[in-house]
Amino acid sequence: MSEQDHLFAQPQAKVADFIFNENVARVFPDMIKRSVPGYPTIVENIGVIAAQFAQPNTVLYDLGCSLGAVSQSLRRHVQCDSTKIIAVDNSTAMIQRCDEYMSAQSSMYEELQPIEVIEADILSLDLLPASVVALNFTLQFIDPEKRLSLLRKIHSALHPKGALLLSEKIRFESQADQTLLNDLHIAFKRANGYSEMEIAQKRSALENVMMIDSIEVHRQRLQEAGFTSVTPWFQCFNFASFVALP
Numbered sequence: 001m002s003e004q005d006h007l008f009a010q011p012q013a014k015v016a017d018f019i020f021n022e023n024v025a026r027v028f029p030d031m032i033k034r035s036v037p038g039y040p041t042i043v044e045n046i047g048v049i050a051a052q053f054a055q056p057n058t059v060l061y062d063l064g065c066s067l068g069a070v071s072q073s074l075r076r077h078v079q080c081d082s083t084k085i086i087a088v089d090n091s092t093a094m095i096q097r098c099d100e101y102m103s104a105q106s107s108m109y110e111e112l113q114p115i116e117v118i119e120a121d122i123l124s125l126d127l128l129p130a131s132v133v134a135l136n137f138t139l140q141f142i143d144p145e146k147r148l149s150l151l152r153k154i155h156s157a158l159h160p161k162g163a164l165l166l167s168e169k170i171r172f173e174s175q176a177d178q179t180l181l182n183d184l185h186i187a188f189k190r191a192n193g194y195s196e197m198e199i200a201q202k203r204s205a206l207e208n209v210m211m212i213d214s215i216e217v218h219r220q221r222l223q224e225a226g227f228t229s230v231t232p233w234f235q236c237f238n239f240a241s242f243v244a245l246p
């Protein structure tokens with residue numbers, strides 16, 4: 001079991017930019033569950049959706065895998081011949097723990113899908129032919145100017161019957177919607193035990209690091225990258241998940 005997240009509980013003179021370091025990795029399962037409404041539902045159903053798109057002799061990518069929650073869901077749900085999961089993250093703290101969890105699982109259950117855990121920047125990674133690519137709350141941490149070329153690279157690697165599974169925090173073009181859904185997200189955090197101080201300091205830590213797009217911007221960019229359909233399959237407050245088809 002992971003520790004409870006108290007990273008922003010004490011007042012800080014100057015809140016530093018958020019980074020995925022050892023302190024974050026240690027509390028990450030607790031942090032993401034209490035911060036992202038719908039996270040357990042999204043992770044579980046990415047496995048269910050992936051099972052519909054997985055093709056033999058292809059890779060299933062978990063890009064920005066953190067501790068590998070999506071990879072574990074893929075392992076639970078996808079039973080397709082000769083597929084391999086590749087989980088990638090550029091945070092040393094995350095990838096080391098992810099590798100430990102996955103290796104422990106692999107040695108306990110021999111029938112599990114093979115998995116490779118790689119420490120790398122997904123922007124400079126060459127992709128093998130893939131049928132499923134999951135970007136579960138990862139694109140929002142990529143420099144906005146580099147998002148289109150990343151999506152183009154993913155589109156080029158995708159099997160015609162494959163899918164990109166994209167989850168993101170989203171902003172709303174209507175100010176009324178933005179205010180309502182942002183307030184509801186804050187209420188969700190409060191209901192999960194975060195104080196006003198924790199909520200405010202984390203918001204400030206994320207300000208320069210996590211750039212949020214609207215559904216319309218995502219749709220447009222995905223189309224420009226070559227995707228022919230973009231279907232939202234889940235939304236809870238200002239968090240959404242999409243299936244994009246090549």
Ligand SMILES: Nc1ncnc2c1ncn2[C@@H]1O[C@H](C[S@+](CC[C@H]([NH3+])C(=O)[O-])CC(=O)[O-])[C@@H](O)[C@H]1O
Binds near residue numbers: 032063066091135138
């Ligand atoms: N350029 C990059 N290359 C590789 N990894 C990156 C890069 N930029 C950021 N990351 C990694 O993307 C992950 C984003 S968290 C994903 C949750 C996970 N998918 C989950 O389903 O639990 C989302 C969140 O914390 O809101 C972090 O582990 C970063 O190190």
Ligand SMILES: O=C(O)C(=O)Cc1ccccc1
Binds near residue numbers: 031035206
């Ligand atoms: O906490 C938030 O406000 C978020 O938007 C999501 C999040 C979750 C975990 C790490 C970074 C951001």
